[in-house]
Amino acid sequence: MEDLKRTLKEQIIESLNLEGMSPDDIEDTAPLFGEGLGLDSIDSLELMVLLERNYGIKIEDAREGRKVLESVQSMAEYIKEHRTV
Amino acid sequence: MMHPIYISATSIISPQQNFEYEDFLQDIKSSDDGTLFIIDPNYRDYINPVAIRRMSKMLKMGISTGMNCLQQAGITTPDAIITGTGRGSMVDMEQFLMDMIKLEEEALTPTAFIQSTYNSVNGWLALNTKCKGYNQTYVHRGTSFELALLDAQLLLNESNSYKNILVGCYDEITPDYIKVKSKIGYWKNPVPDSTLDLFKHNDTNGTIAGEGAAFFTITNNKEQTLCSINTIKMLQDANIDDVNNSINEALTANGMTLADVDVLLCGMNGDARQQPMYNAIIENTESNTSIAAxxxxxxxxxxxxxxxxxxxxxxxxxxxIPEILLQKKGEHSSVKNILLVNSYILNSTSIILYRSIS
Incomplete structure (x- = not known):
């Protein structure tokens, strides 16, 4: 799980082009949107694509997507349970 | 005949200098690989850090040059924003297309697609300046900027409700663009040892690649402006006679002859296929006219x-006139009239007449 979270943080930094950030700067449970990393709605689309590309996960329900994308912790848990690749 | 329009402020990002420097073409840059890339300013002075991380070079240079130009003119919100780009954001477009191939049209990221649209720069500028007025992006290859200027002239001639219009242009090059265009003979092969030697090689085909952004605030009030733009003409697939006739038409319409031109600013690009046109125009000039490139x-x-x-x-x-531009120094005592003749590759030619305010 720890390895998955670190990989996920690296993928988030790369796909969202978060210049000057390292995985250590992102807390596992910190909110990704709003107060935490300050991501926005376009970033949420990028993260959905990240899940599909790297883990074969397609989230069709927006409400479910909102819960999954709350934090790195929630994403990692969802990936662990639903990944197909 | 349309009334002239006036340039009140300018801003530039180019391979030579950008708006962070005050000198005018003094510290000259060159390259030995036949390409000239822009000198990046500090974009964070003009673009929100959260937004900047998604932007390609073209978006960053277009937005920051436009914002800097408005700042120099002391304008918060322009009445209209009109720009021209020959190709738009090549970086985003290439990324999106490559992803489509690589991922077999599945799971494509939205950012590259959103930002690759031609009017992204205008959209950002309108949002940043809260400009709800006329907003237009011309994408017409070698005449894109000229059409943006002409549109500004039409607006200012037709309606008094427009006072200050932001007009600009931007284009970027990428390694893939250079590779693809080399296959159809765009570039010199072999490339000159220095880009500054371009005109020493005007007996062979091809040119060198470049990029840049330039913005201007355009107004119909000549007070405190840099110069006027009196005539803008565009020609497609024109021969030497067509170009000479258009130059004469442009000058005659303004009560001038070629002898009144202090500086002939030529867009010669070192390509042997274009050089005869410029040679023919230069031959018609008088000794008072400086020739610049x-x-x-x-x-x-x-x-x-x-x-x-x-x-x-x-x-x-x-x-x-900076020495680096001069091909021939004319005998004029001051600069009152500048005529630009610029051809893009082999199909479009534009003629623009600039005049001093005094």
Missing amino acids: FKHLCGEYDTSSGFATWIASNIFKHQS
Whole structure:
């Protein structure tokens, strides 16, 4: 799980082009949107694509997507349970 | 005949200098690989850090040059925003297309697609300045900037409700663009040892690649402006006679002859197929006319007329022509009239007449 979270943080930094950030700067449970990393709605689309590309996960329900994308912790848990690749 | 329009402020990002420097073409840059890339300013002074991380080079240079130009003019919100780009954001477009192939049209990221649209720069500028007025992006290859200027002239001639219009242009090059265009003979092969030697090689085909952004605030009130733009003409697939006739038409319409032109600013790009046209125009000039060229400084790109317009504005402002531009020094005592003749590759030619305010 720890390895998955670190990989996920690296993928988030790369796909969202978060210049000057390292995985250590992102807390596992910190909110990704709003107060935490300050991501926005376009970033949420990028993260959905990240899940599909790297883990074969397609989230069709927006409400479910909102819960999954709350934090790195929630994403990692969802990936662990639903990944197909 | 339309009334002239006036340039009140300029801003530039080019391979030579950007708006962070005050000198006018003094510290000259060159390259030995036949390409001239822009000098990046500090974009974070003009673009929100959260937004900047998604932006390609073209978006960053377009937005920051536009915002800097408005800042220099002391304008918070322009009445209209009109720009031209020959190709738009090549970086985003290439990324999106490559992803489509690589991922077999599945799981494509939205950012590259959203930002690759031609009017992204205008959209960002409108949001940043809260400009709800006329907003237009011209994408017409080698005449994109000229059409943006002409549209501004039409607006200012037709309606008194427009006072200040932001007009600009931007184009970027990428390694893939250079590779693809080399296959159809765009570039010199072998490349000159220095881009500054471009005109020493005007007996062979091809040119050098370049990029840049230039913005201008355009108004119909000549007070405190740098120069006027009196005539804008565009020709497609024109021969030497067509170009000479158009030059004469442009000058006659303004009560001038070629003898009244103090500086002939030529868009010669070192390509042997274009040089005869410029030679024919230069042959018709008088000894008082200085001959200047600029593509050894910015390279060839669709909207290089923007770079030329920035040069013309600064020649009027400084009342001097930097040595690096001069092909022949004329006997004029001051600079009152500048005529730009610029061809893009082999199909479009534009003619712009700039005049001093005094």
